[in-house]
Amino acid sequence: ESLGTMLSSTECSFIRCIKPNAEMLSGVFDRKYVLEQLRSLGILQTCGVLRSGLPTRIRYADIESMYRPLLPEQLVHLFKDLSSQAFCEAILWAAPNVDKSSYAMGRSRLFFRTGKVT
Structure with a gap:
């Protein structure tokens, strides 16, 4: 082949x-x-992340572009000046059904356990 x-x-x-x-x-x-x-x-870090069971990775900017438009109008001003990483951290902190063990924050991406992102 x-x-x-x-x-x-x-x-x-x-x-x-x-x-x-x-x-x-x-x-x-x-x-x-x-x-x-x-x-x-970054190969050693990648191997560590994959070994720890967090194979799905998404850039902070991509998550922000998906979820920022969904913010309720009354909350938009609170998130206005946040970086993409801070935005993601804030919405994960506020999300009621997101277990902290289901994700890890990297320098430029969020890492999720298998099956946690659909």
Whole structure:
């Protein structure tokens, strides 16, 4: 199966190239160099989030654009100057049926447990 066929058959794919060493030498693996790349790409954090059971992730700005128009007119002024992240935090705090263990807040996204977002 070709790489193109495999990539087109999935919903979301990304490829990260990790260099095994700074000198680009064949057969040489620099563990510290690779770990530094994994950290800076956020791969280690992503693995931790997925391992903790929070695979669904949505950008704060996307959530804000979905829910800001639904605010009751009398509350609009309270949310006017909030950042996207603060907006999401406020609506999650105020939501009566949202269990805090069903989500986690990252730097730019909200992470949800499996089945919590429909």
